[in-house]
Amino acid sequence: MTEAIWIIFAFGLGMAARVIGLPPLIGYLAAGFAIAASGEYIGLPAESTGALQHLAHLGVLLLLFTVGLKLKLKSLARPEVIGGGLIHFMISCLIFTPGILFFLDLDWYTALMLAIALSFSSTVLAAKALEGKRELRAFHGRVAIGILIVQDLIALLVMSLAGGSTPSMWALVVFGIPLLRPLIYKLLDMSGHDDLLVLLGLLLALVIGGYGFESVGLSSELGALAFGALLANHSRAHELSKALWSIKEVFLVGFFLQIGMGGLPDGQALIFALVMAVVLPIKGILFFFLLLLFKLRARSAFLTGLSLTNYSEFGLIVASIVLPEWLIPLALTVALSFLISAPLYRSAHPLYEKLANHLIPFESKGYHPDEQPLHIDAEVLVIGLGRTGTAAYRHLENKGFSIVGLDSDPVKIEAHKQDGLNAVFADAEDQMLWKQLQAPNLKYVVLAANDVEAKIIATQKLREGGFKGFIIGHSLYADHAEAITAAGADFTHQTFAETGIGLAEHILKKAGKATS
Structure with missing residues (x-):
């Protein structure tokens, strides 16, 4: 009772x-x-x-x-x-x-x-x-x-x-x-x-x-x-x-x-x-x-x-x-x-x-050691180094792209560095990060962070800073995808829906009915 x-x-x-x-x-x-x-x-x-x-x-x-x-x-x-x-x-x-x-x-x-x-x-x-x-x-x-x-x-x-x-x-x-x-x-x-x-x-x-x-x-x-x-x-x-x-x-x-x-x-x-x-x-x-x-x-x-x-x-x-x-x-x-x-x-x-x-x-003059301005010389920036971001990083790296990965988890950064990834510690939701970003060769951005706010803020600040390159992200939900795209992303991949379509395509291919 x-x-x-x-x-x-x-x-x-x-x-x-x-x-x-x-x-x-x-x-x-x-x-x-x-x-x-x-x-x-x-x-x-x-x-x-x-x-x-x-x-x-x-x-x-x-x-x-x-x-x-x-x-x-x-x-x-x-x-x-x-x-x-x-x-x-x-x-x-x-x-x-x-x-x-x-x-x-x-x-x-x-x-x-x-x-x-x-x-x-x-x-x-x-x-x-x-x-x-x-x-x-x-x-x-x-x-x-x-x-x-x-x-x-x-x-x-x-x-x-x-x-x-x-x-x-x-x-x-x-x-x-x-x-x-x-x-x-x-x-x-x-x-x-x-x-x-x-x-x-x-x-x-x-x-x-x-x-x-x-x-x-x-x-x-x-x-x-x-x-x-x-x-x-x-x-x-x-x-x-x-x-x-x-x-x-x-x-x-x-x-x-x-x-x-x-x-x-x-x-x-x-x-x-x-x-x-x-x-x-x-x-x-x-x-x-x-x-x-x-x-x-x-x-x-x-x-x-x-x-x-x-x-x-x-x-x-x-x-x-x-x-x-x-x-x-x-x-x-x-x-x-x-x-x-x-x-x-x-x-x-x-x-x-x-x-x-x-x-x-x-703010005081100077920077804390963990919050230094970010310098990127790579063509591709992957924001978020979880399973999705790491998979995107590895695939693009195998295709010959120069890449840098960004994550706010220092444990992940240290582990990825030991695995040979070009990984840096930074918080994608920090607007000062994007205002002070120096990335003269950056052409592509992959939004793979878990937090939808991080994807939206990163996209908005990159566009406000004059970035004209291609931004692609992933999202679990349709409304989140719409918000990320509205913030300035060129395309937002709806993870679960696209995965389901991909599985169905394997069946269609086996049956000889694959879509073009």
Whole structure:
């Protein structure tokens, strides 16, 4: 009965959110509050909240594990990640603490703890938003995830100090985790492609990473992330992430439900949440200007800052330990920030296109090493080096064309370079890339990126820059094909339809009825 209530409310309000153009997770949050409001009327037992919290915790661990699978640890040791995370945390505390002391009758310690809780951004929401747009490995996605990890480490330190607990001496064992890599790699190779692969992922994320770290006094979240990162270089890391996807998504529904089910807010909690929502843009603006100081382009700084413009579930964890009386106001604040942040990031790229002329003048002189202007001497540019783009690259290369491939995933770029491809790292949705592009010999462009927005933006900016050559793309859907062609492409190949026609042509050829 309890599970049926969760499913009914989550599905109903999740679908309602989708119908009006909001991400379903907003509906899940609303479902949590609706269940909390009607719990006594529908006979929901009190202990069900604890069970849901456990389910939600498993979802967070699986999310962090899959984030770790796509994370290169060396990407954390970057000035913009460490500097951006630490400086933003300190400035946020300096801004929030006096403001809370001024408007609320609190002692300085409570004000400081509230400021710390509000300084963090949501790992769950940001990672889910970036993953949904396939941007976890894009430059701004890697910077955002790196900053979130820095914030999570700060949160773990705060909880340890404020809670008066310290890791046990056995915590030193975690420094030997890299020694397990050969064994875990072997297990991953032996696990096949079905149920054993899923169970191995659950074992590493929830048992060894989660429970193992927790048993020695460390954060289970950190453990799940660490074991995911341990496998990031394995060739089957992406397959493992896909295998865990459905389980993770279901458990994360529980995470959003339990935020709302934490309790109904009173008037003061609502006012506090509304005020914090009003000042929420300060977080994103601060991130934007800090990242510009580290020579990021305006687009990367904007997208990173927008993905981090929210309050964090880690703030709730901090509050549950040091400020339990503030848990419900903070839960409402986090939920309201999700309601604002999720739709904003959904339209992040079109929003940047509208604001670009106002944001670009703030850029620092010089370029970040990962965002240098692009020079192309080839005849053909292939945008997107997945299976489709790589196949096009290989075929044209065999026909004698000079080619360069472009992709926003540094892991793909490195792998393709090792295979001998002329591959460069760049984000096709970055309008500055196209404004600064130097390609005197370019004649043909193949649009093979996964994201339709990347194809449209690349086509528009190439045409606006005076490119008169041939642009061809592929699309899964007819409306996407029309949009790409309208942007200036000469032809858009509808992948599924054309593949079906190609299969039919083989039959016609065999029957002697092939079309001319």
